[in-house]
Amino acid sequence: MVTLADLKISEVKLSEEHVGKWGMVIDQDICTGCQACVAACAMENNIPFVGEEDSGYGRSMHWIRIERFWEGEYPEVKMTPNQPMLCQQCGSAPCEPVCPAFATVHSQAEKLNLQVYNRCIGTRYCANNCPYQVRSFNWRDYERPEPLPNQLNPDVTVRRRGIMEKCTFCIQRILNAQDKAKAEGREIMDGEFTTACAQACPANAITFGRMDDPESLVSQLAKRSHGVKHLEELGTLPNVTYFKGG
Amino acid sequence: MFKRIFEWLIQPLGLIAVGIALLALFSLAAYGLYATQQPPEQPIQFPHQTHIAFGIQCLYCHPGAAKGPSAGIPSSAKCWACHNQIAKTQTSALLAPLKQAVESGAPIEWVPVAIVPDFVQFNHRAHVAAGQNCENCHGDMTKVTVAQNPQVFNMGWCLNCHVKSADDDQEKLVKLSDCGTCHY
Numbered sequence: 001m002v003t004l005a006d007l008k009i010s011e012v013k014l015s016e017e018h019v020g021k022w023g024m025v026i027d028q029d030i031c032t033g034c035q036a037c038v039a040a041c042a043m044e045n046n047i048p049f050v051g052e053e054d055s056g057y058g059r060s061m062h063w064i065r066i067e068r069f070w071e072g073e074y075p076e077v078k079m080t081p082n083q084p085m086l087c088q089q090c091g092s093a094p095c096e097p098v099c100p101a102f103a104t105v106h107s108q109a110e111k112l113n114l115q116v117y118n119r120c121i122g123t124r125y126c127a128n129n130c131p132y133q134v135r136s137f138n139w140r141d142y143e144r145p146e147p148l149p150n151q152l153n154p155d156v157t158v159r160r161r162g163i164m165e166k167c168t169f170c171i172q173r174i175l176n177a178q179d180k181a182k183a184e185g186r187e188i189m190d191g192e193f194t195t196a197c198a199q200a201c202p203a204n205a206i207t208f209g210r211m212d213d214p215e216s217l218v219s220q221l222a223k224r225s226h227g228v229k230h231l232e233e234l235g236t237l238p239n240v241t242y243f244k245g246g
Numbered sequence: 247m248f249k250r251i252f253e254w255l256i257q258p259l260g261l262i263a264v265g266i267a268l269l270a271l272f273s274l275a276a277y278g279l280y281a282t283q284q285p286p287e288q289p290i291q292f293p294h295q296t297h298i299a300f301g302i303q304c305l306y307c308h309p310g311a312a313k314g315p316s317a318g319i320p321s322s323a324k325c326w327a328c329h330n331q332i333a334k335t336q337t338s339a340l341l342a343p344l345k346q347a348v349e350s351g352a353p354i355e356w357v358p359v360a361i362v363p364d365f366v367q368f369n370h371r372a373h374v375a376a377g378q379n380c381e382n383c384h385g386d387m388t389k390v391t392v393a394q395n396p397q398v399f400n401m402g403w404c405l406n407c408h409v410k411s412a413d414d415d416q417e418k419l420v421k422l423s424d425c426g427t428c429h430y
Contacts, residue, residue: 108420155367
């Protein structure tokens, strides 16, 4: 059996040299676990409400979730900081090569992982191969009773049953802001727009922006020494940096 | 049983019956195809050609095309700005629904013609800013009454023009053929 040690970690390109286009920094020390990001994400991206029964089968749908972990033995358990988990927009994504339909592909222009819903046939290989477990599958056409359809975001496709989906780093906002900047004949400014989760966060624990711009707030933050990238040793080149105990 | 039916079918009368049935199926299919290519019934037979002949700009009625993703259909208030000063408005049967809509305040329910599916994000602004004429995609509106599509808006059509307009600009080619540009 192949173990992690056999994989010669030194050969895996580590994230230090990898610079994506868009990136995110999440400060776990100031995250209060209030779930505002989860709600904002669902609103922005037309994520259906799955309901109690299907959630019980483990079919709940979120593009971002707050993970909680405990340390120690009962009764001396201590909760570690909340950990918002979302698609890490890997530079070398394990989900991509396994799709038999080429529905999850890498955007060369935006350096993001795309999920092309209309191309997806729902094999769910990608979700099984995602080390962060951040992909969710539409098991049904979930009901949206009136007046909920009125709050659907017209810039985001409403997905059907049998389709995989995941965080897009709010690509609709990225493209919108780029389009606006282009119309005004300028470059996109740092902080001009942000993702729905970062916008909703009352503690400002989430920062989003250009990674390839050394002046931007995210790229400055990401350089801090206590930044951690999750499961970096798998060579996924994630674009989300976490701070814990800084 | 099947043998009896088969024997009946290969006699002359049976062959004629089969022929008629095939012909009926074929014409039904042909009619179905034809029907998908017809512009839908609109609440008002709005004559594009006469209005454009007066020199009204497309952007006067569809101003969104220069500013954002969707071009927009004019509200009845915009029609009324001209039409309440035109004598024909009071008498024309064609314009009766417009008069009614303005008086009752109800919107005119135009039937969409130029549409792409929900999973495609189209943006007029980028195209108009890049110097694409309305005619390139919507055909010559000076010749039609209600709008109709000169071609189907399928993916090959979009990509053909994108590849052509990118020319040798590699960065532009990557951007304009990236799935994330149109599908999200």
